Amino acid sequence: MKVRPVILVILLMIVSPVAGQDQPAIPKCAPLFIKATFYPTYSLSRYDYDIDRNRQELRAYIELRQGGIHGDAVRDARILVNGTPIDYNDKEKDYRRRILIQQQDNFSRDILLEIQRPDGCRIREEVNFPGWVKISDPAAKIVEINTSIPVRWTFSSHPFPLVLHIFDFKQRQKLLRRRLDPGDSAHLPQKDIPKNSILRIWITSDWFFKKYLSGKHIVRGSEINILPWSQVFVRTRSTKTEP
Incomplete structure (x- = not known):
């Protein structure tokens, strides 16, 4: 007895695939809103350090949201910046x-951002920025x-426009x-220098x-945003004896 074509098709649909030939699951990659901000930072030692502890840092702030800027925060993703994991601190x-x-x-000018979701979604973004800035004076x-x-x-x-800030802690x-x-x-004019205080001097890129x-x-x-900056702390001292 011959098997009818319709019955044969049904049998083929319900028969399990041969072992080792299973098709991989299709990742369900939900759209992500990404906001990454990086601060290439050169911080000089404070005035009261006994040894040179100047630090060169890349400060990373990463925000992931489901579906849009007002969506829920995505906490199950694995995030790497230049190969280093970025986890929740708070x-x-x-x-x-x-x-x-x-x-x-x-002074590397390259940043690699990688995002990996448990559902199989992977995002890889590379960005290149003009460079770092470093305060050379005052120490x-x-x-x-x-x-x-x-x-x-x-x-x-590459040089770029800057903004200079000076703050009096006292x-x-x-x-x-x-x-x-x-x-x-x-320069900070002599008439504007406070006596016996601590000054924070920092410069940032203009945008x-x-x-x-x-x-x-x-x-x-x-978006990815990058703002290079540098800072130094100095203490002011009057050369005259105060009454």
């Missing part, structure tokens, strides 16, 4: 952060207030905020270097 917050210590004077030290304080800096590669006030072009110089992300599993509006 379970109450919706973002992850980590300070990645860099080798001294290794972390006690400075006399009988003259102005010059502020100088160097770029690791009076809890900002002494200076000034935008600077790459070829400019700057975030930004890369908008796109892809099949990336929500529109996702």
Whole structure:
């Protein structure tokens, strides 16, 4: 008796595949909103350190949300920055952060962000930024207030506009905020230097270097931001005897 074609098709549909020939499951990659912010940071030692402890860091802040900017935080993803895992530091917050210590004077301009989901979704983004900035003067030290304080800096590669900030910890006030072009110089005038105080001096790039992300599993509006900066702490001291 011949098997009818219709019955044969049904039998083929219900028969299990041969072992070793199972088809892999198709990953269900839900769209992600990604906001990654990186701060290439060169922090000089504080004025009161006994030894040189200058630190070169890449500070990473990563935010992942389901479906859009107002979606729920995604906590089950594995995130790597230049091969280093970025985990949650605070379970109450919706973002992850980590300070990645860099080798001294290794001013890499490349950042690799990798995201891996348990559902099999993988996202890989590379970004290149213009470079680092480093305060070269003043050094972390006690400075006399009988003259102005010059502020100088160097770029690791391509120069870019900066913003200079100087803050007085004793009076809890900002002494200076000034935008600077790459070829400019700057100083804090003698008349503006507070006596016997601690000053925080820092410079940042004038804007975030930004890369908008796109892809099949990336929500529109996702982005990577990079802001290079450098800081130093100094203590001011009056050369005259106070009454």
